[in-house]
Amino acid sequence: MNYITIIGLIAAFGTTASFIPQAIKTIQTKNTSGISLGMYALFTFGTLCWLIYGILSHSLPVTIANAITLLFSSIILIYKIRYK
Template sequence: MVPLISLIGYAAAILTTLSFLPQAIKTVQEKNTEGISFWMYSLFTTGVFFWLIYGICVSDVPIIAANLVTLIFAVTILTLKIVYSKREKDELPKAG
């Protein structure tokens, strides 16, 4: 039988990871990242990466799984933010 604390860890991992799925899907479908802060997602992605490293160091499967999947979502959104921001900047009319 799985200990209660592990079940709590898995539940937290599943819920927090799934919370990013709608944003990732919306960003990919709409190709729009205007409402997303570059700096917030940069800091968040870095934090998730460190949580993943921590999970690996302490051999905690829920932390590893949640942060690996969340890192994939966060890197996807951050990459799209960079690509779409550059594209939007290039499409702005030039002054002068």
Template sequence: MHFGLVDIIGLLAAFGTTVSFLPQAIKTIQTKNTSGISLAMYSLFTAGTMLWLAYGIMSGSLPVTIANAITMIFASIILIYKIRYK
């Protein structure tokens, strides 16, 4: 597989935005404290991420697909904790 400059920029952007979810996901898993997290925001964000993932798959965009697949996992964990540990 050959990556051009646009793909490299996309992968770097995907890495940066995806990794930004790690601290919140880790903190939420460790503390189970979701009091500062908006249920409406995370519900909409997770739904939007699911749509971006579908777009990435359908358009064949590897950076969009990878970033949103991983982000969806993190966002879903936080959303599940928000619902479970009110």
């Protein structure tokens, strides 16, 4: 594993971990009033596209980060739609 991949994995961890508190808070409270449906729908779609890109380009950091981020953003998006 080269230093570029290591930097990518560190960056992926940081940006992906930032979704954990929001996902936990949303699951616990079911309160999504402060979350934009349009923003999360577009963000989730963009994350899906990044995941596909990461898979097709064989980029481990991009694939891992976006797979996990897609999970968290999908949970938040589902709660936003479900608990409107």
